Amino acid sequence: MSVDTIPDAAGLPLIGALLDFRRDPLETYLRAQRDHGDVVRFTVGPPGLRQEFYAVFSAEGAQQVLARSVGFRKDDAFYDEIRQTFGNGLLTSQDADYVRQRRLIQPLFTRRRVDRYARAMCEETSATLAEWRDRDGEVIDVLAEVTRLTQRVVTRVLFGAASEEAADVVGRNFPLLGEWMLRRGFSPLPLPRWVPTPANRRAAAARRELYEVCDRIIAERSSGGAEHGDLLNLLLQAGDDEDDRLAPAEIRDQVLVFFLAGHETTATSMMFALYLLAGNPEVQRRAREEAERVLGDRMPEAADFDRLAYVHMAMKEAMRLYPPSPGISRRATADTEINGQVIPAGKIVLLSPWVTQRHPAYWPDPERFDPERFTPEREAARPRYAWFPFGGGPRACIGQHFSMLEAVLAIALMLREYEFHPVDTEIKLTQKLALRSVGPIRCRISAR
Template sequence: MTVDQIPQAAGLPLIGAMLDFRRDPLNTYLRAQREHGDVVRFTVGPPGLRQDFYAVFSAEGAQQVLARSVGFRKDDVFYEEIRATFGNGLLTSQDSDYVRQRRLIQPLFTRRKVDRYAQAMCEETLATVGEWRGRDGTVIDVLDEVTLLTQRVVTRVLFGAASEEAAEVVGRNFPLLGEYMLRRGFSPVPLPRWLPTPANRRAAAARQELYDVCDRIIAERGRDGSGQGDLLNLLLQAGDGADDRLTPDEIRDQVLVFFLAGHETTATSMMFALYLLANHPAEQARAREEADRVLGDRLPTAADFDQLAYIHMVMKEAMRLYPPSPGISRRATADTAIDGHVIPAGKIVLLSPWVTQRHPRYWPDPERFDPLRFTPEREVARPRYAWFPFGGGPRACIGQHFSMLEAVLAIAVLLRHYEFEPVDTDLKLTQKLALRSVGPVRCRIVAR
């Protein structure tokens, strides 16, 4: 089939589907799949600035795009914005830069290495439990609480003793920079960053403050060699010799990307898991019974991860319904046939975990919360890419085990100390750097 035969989503005469994406991108994709099938063309932007991109919604199509080592690149306006803000780290680097970085950094994220951070994850979760003492029966914004928790975990893992200083700077500047990147990414003609507009100046100041604190800590660590147990020290030592090491700028870029990917997406997944458990008491009771049975009166360790099987399934089901990154984009480098359609070279291809993970071909009654979808028997019966919140293929998220370990252990600790009762039962969602609710996600916490 030719590109002309790819069905096109409806749009307005002058701006195409641009307004739909600004108002409600999640339902725009769902509607397109239901009305047109698994490959859909969108036209976005006014005349003269118009662009076509192609959404692929099937698990088989997602596998074709993600699992290939050639044919698709991380090369669009959003990755360019991340690159310009947070540097050329593992999330955004390409070609030989990416191959080199991945070779040096991958050994730091083996399961055995990541499991060493379990104690820090659990101690920070216990600190959150301590902060909730005296708030029994009160309503909390779950997103705020778990974002603070994951922020503390990632700064402690990265910086060790210097984590408090870094956490304060990150917490103040990351939200501002995230909004700035999104506005620029969705703008048909973003203004040059060098223009001294108020938004550009605020973003430049926030970016510089992040760079300054990272550069200072990296330089101090390089001089004194302290922090033997944290990830920054491992980054400084990564490689086989002096000529095969990450430069200070490369280390800073990796640190900033780990902050970006390591706390916001995990916080989003944990927030939706707690929201779903609050609104499904039977599933919450089953998860709590497992935590009590496996842990008794102690904190979990990495060795408990596989034993907390039901909580693991809860996390997977929460990430199915609410994938932290609901869209993944690539640029096709050659004409490529996907699901019987030819996508032309140079065009952006968008994959949507949000849609594929609700696709009725793979997920019966897809809107229902059912952690038992993820029993080993049911997982092996589905296509590999029916569930891909961490991406897949050669550029799959390097921090997948870190995120799942942190979420499962933290949820187990929280459930052993508190019951979660629903306050907000119908969330309005928006797509930012990560999937987000519009407004707070409130639960009442009741001490056990």
């Protein structure tokens, strides 16, 4: 096979698929898979600014791209924007930098380590539920509520006693930087960062304030001898000896990337889970009965994660339908055959959990919300990469258990205390740093 045999989702003669992506990129990918199969070429933009990339939609293709330690790199404009904005942390680093960072940081994210944060997760969730008590019967903006919750959790886990100082700075500056970075990442010809446009100046000020608060907390923590028990303390101690430790700037980069990845994606997962549970009363009832049976009236603990099997299945199904990161990109370093088609070296390869997790070859009636898809037997019968919201292979998300533990325990607590009733039954989606709804997703809550 040669690259010439790969079907092209051509779009219009002069601008290719540009209008399709501006109107609805998620539907554009779904239609491409239906019309052309599991490997499709896209050309986007006018001559001179045209971009070309290859989308791979099969589970087998996703495994080939993600599970290999060589052959595909995190090397495109979007990752470069993250790197320049939030530093060269674990999400964006490459080669020897990545190997070293992963070696030092992986021990901090074992299941046993992460389980220690369950109490903080549950206490912050309980604080959110306490705020809802005066709003019984009212309509809440689910996205706003769970975003505040996940911000509080990740800030507390990272900074411990200094979390209140950091939370305000992070909460104000991260959304601004995220929007700015996203626009630049998808622009065919972004202006240099030094050009003093209003957007560049606002972003530079936000980045400076964010760096300053992180650097100050790290410096204060480095000079003190007290044990704080938070993730920052563990990052400062990571490594076998002083020569192997992360430098302060490296720690700041890790902190910012953990915050970026640790609250946006979890908030997205919880938002869509509550939206789907509100619209499916029978599933909500079953999940609530499990939460009441497992938890009784006590505070959840890490051991409850495995006992809340149905809540866990509901979360996985919500992430199947609404993956926080609907697209994952890599650059091919050599000509590579995938699904019988040859993708040329140097080209961007896009994987789409949005499409693969709706692929009819793996998911009968794919638009239906059905947590039973994730019984152990049915999971074992599917290809490993039919579901990959956390990526996979050597660069799989290091915080997968953190995110799932927080979401499952928080949703169980919420269901035990409240019923959720749908208000917005039809939603429109957009892709920002994570998958989002256009406008709020609202639910009416009633205390139990």
